[in-house]
Amino acid sequence: VKKEKINLVHGAHRDGKRPDEAMKKWRGYGLGQFIHWGLYAIPGGEWNGKTYNGAAEWIRSWDGIPKSTYDSLIYKFNPVNFDAKAWAATAKQMGAKYVTITTKHHDGFCLWPSKYTDYTVANSPWKKDIIKPLVDAYDAAGIDVILYFSVMDWNHPGWRYDIKTEADSIAFEGFKQFTRNQLIELLTLYPTAKGLWFDGTWDKSWVKQAAFADELEQELRKLRPGIIIGSRFRADEYGKRHFDSNGVLIGDYEQGWERKLPEKIADVHGNDWDCVMTVPENQWGYNKAWKGHIKTAFELIEMTAKSVSLGGNFVMNFGPQGDGAIRKEELQLAKEIGDWMKVNSEAIYNCEYAVLDKQDWGYFTKKTGSNKIYMLVFNTPINGKYRVKLPAKMGISMAAPLSNPGVKLKIEEIKANEYFIEFNNPSAKQPFVITFETDTDK
Ligand code: FHN
The missing domain is CATH 3.20.20.80 (Glycosidases)
Structure with a gap:
């Protein structure tokens, strides 16, 4: 049952985020x-x-x-x-x-x-x-x-x-x-x-x-x-x-x-x-x-x-x-x-919620206004494979460590819109970031 809206004089003056x-x-x-x-x-x-x-x-x-x-x-x-x-x-x-x-x-x-x-x-x-x-x-x-x-x-x-x-x-x-x-x-x-x-x-x-x-x-x-x-x-x-x-x-x-x-x-x-x-x-x-x-x-x-x-x-x-x-x-x-x-x-x-399912290795962020996604890794999987699930029709164009963008990481499609990004980084002592770009032409 939808609650009836109360008429407020001193309630919120805006619904939704401030756009300025x-x-x-x-x-x-x-x-x-x-x-x-x-x-x-x-x-x-x-x-x-x-x-x-x-x-x-x-x-x-x-x-x-x-x-x-x-x-x-x-x-x-x-x-x-x-x-x-x-x-x-x-x-x-x-x-x-x-x-x-x-x-x-x-x-x-x-x-x-x-x-x-x-x-x-x-x-x-x-x-x-x-x-x-x-x-x-x-x-x-x-x-x-x-x-x-x-x-x-x-x-x-x-x-x-x-x-x-x-x-x-x-x-x-x-x-x-x-x-x-x-x-x-x-x-x-x-x-x-x-x-x-x-x-x-x-x-x-x-x-x-x-x-x-x-x-x-x-x-x-x-x-x-x-x-x-x-x-x-x-x-x-x-x-x-x-x-x-x-x-x-x-x-x-x-x-x-x-x-x-x-x-x-x-x-x-x-x-x-x-x-x-x-x-x-x-x-x-x-x-x-x-x-x-x-x-x-x-x-x-x-x-x-x-x-x-x-x-x-x-x-x-x-x-x-x-x-x-x-x-x-x-x-x-x-x-x-x-x-x-x-x-x-x-x-x-300048990053925001990436609208992706959270995975056990850490957190996704997304550069606002772009298709650039960051994977902030706090738990490294023993097999070096990082699971990523994307919405339908979205693919990954390429993935790389943020600290070393020249290294192209292997991307394996496991099933439709679900991927493993491979990164064997046993020397990691600090949380690190993997980046990828999404493409919607898939
Ligand atoms: O009572 C204060 C507290 O001392 C501190 O300043 C925090 C900071 O958010 N605010 C109050 C408690 O909510």
């Missing part, structure tokens, strides 16, 4: 970097001798640290080893095409000198804007910048988790204006930013603001045409988040893939999406403890391949230290991923 150039570029990024940085990097998951092997940016709420105690970390913010160009160089070396930077996390501390609160870098010993040099450095490196912004703000007196009384309502009205002011300020100060990445939008207080948030989103889009805003910003008038009450994605791409990946193409419902991933199980902000299972470059590359094969982007998180330097473990991963990307990024950038 800015969004096409976003779709082609393949790999990105996430940066969680703020005051929480100073304690680094440790408070009064106790350590938290978890999301260090939440330490204030986990340890019940009084607001004034936590907020006084501002007087310690003096990241003498902060070097925006070095951060951008690390991202570039890794092969990231976009970066999402926390301008303000849940604690409310602003990495830019906002004129709407005193709780900013301007009042720290550091004094200077952090966002401006970062935007400049990443722009210069050719890496698009997306500004992360937490709506939930533990510092602002008007913030409420829910609105139950008249007093809450008055306080929250002030908070809404503050939020609007800050967002306009960010887009005005950093006009080259390509998107806003919203977080901290799940509490009842904000979920109830469908009309306000919808209008604000329109206003921001008018201010910066082409700006990219994901599905986390606002709820519809029934409080539905990400997907409206008719099941249509709200915003330009699905922001629900956090620390998890879709398994199959049906899971992404034909929408744009990206996956944001931590290196340990759940650490965003810098945590001195680097414990539990730490993902390897191999795993992160495989997640990148899988994301692109299912039409998404993969974003690896970095949590720089309180002194501004990136921890050595993350630098090492960036190098290893970058070394792989140097050889294989053709199979990642």
Whole structure:
């Protein structure tokens, strides 16, 4: 039985993918970097001798640290080893095409000198804007910048988790204006930013603001045409988040893939999406403890391949230290991923879902707008034969290793539209790519 469509005023404003150039570029990024940085990097998951092997940016709420105690970390913010160009160089070396930077996390501390609160870098010993040099450095490196912004703000007196009384309502009205002011300020100060990445939008207080948030989103889009805003910003008038009450994605791409990946193409419902991933199980902000299972470059590359094969982007998180330097473990991963990307990024950038059945050896991607297919191999078959199934009437014109296009690989047709591509590559220590072109004259 087909569900009847509900008339929504503040639901999704578009069905299907955004077709414009800015969004096409976003779709082609393949790999990105996430940066969680703020005051929480100073304690680094440790408070009064106790350590938290978890999301260090939440330490204030986990340890019940009084607001004034936590907020006084501002007087310690003096990241003498902060070097925006070095951060951008690390991202570039890794092969990231976009970066999402926390301008303000849940604690409310602003990495830019906002004129709407005193709780900013301007009042720290550091004094200077952090966002401006970062935007400049990443722009210069050719890496698009997306500004992360937490709506939930533990510092602002008007913030409420829910609105139950008249007093809450008055306080929250002030908070809404503050939020609007800050967002306009960010887009005005950093006009080259390509998107806003919203977080901290799940509490009842904000979920109830469908009309306000919808209008604000329109206003921001008018201010910066082409700006990219994901599905986390606002709820519809029934409080539905990400997907409206008719099941249509709200915003330009699905922001629900956090620390998890879709398994199959049906899971992404034909929408744009990206996956944001931590290196340990759940650490965003810098945590001195680097414990539990730490993902390897191999795993992160495989997640990148899988994301692109299912039409998404993969974003690896970095949590720089309180002194501004990136921890050595993350630098090492960036190098290893970058070394792989140097050889294989053709199979990642500007690639999309190939509309082919996944096989056990790895993942298919397809160069957008062409007939070039990439096979990203993570498991090598012992017999060196790679199974490929193509749709009816489609053939393979030739196959070769991406790293050595001169080598023509043997193609055996097993049955109609099903092939083995042979590649004995016993020396492979890293995931690698086989390319082929399809022809439709078959
Ligand atoms: O609570 C935050 C968390 O600290 C981190 O910023 C992640 C990143 O996607 N977002 C929230 C949890 O969904």
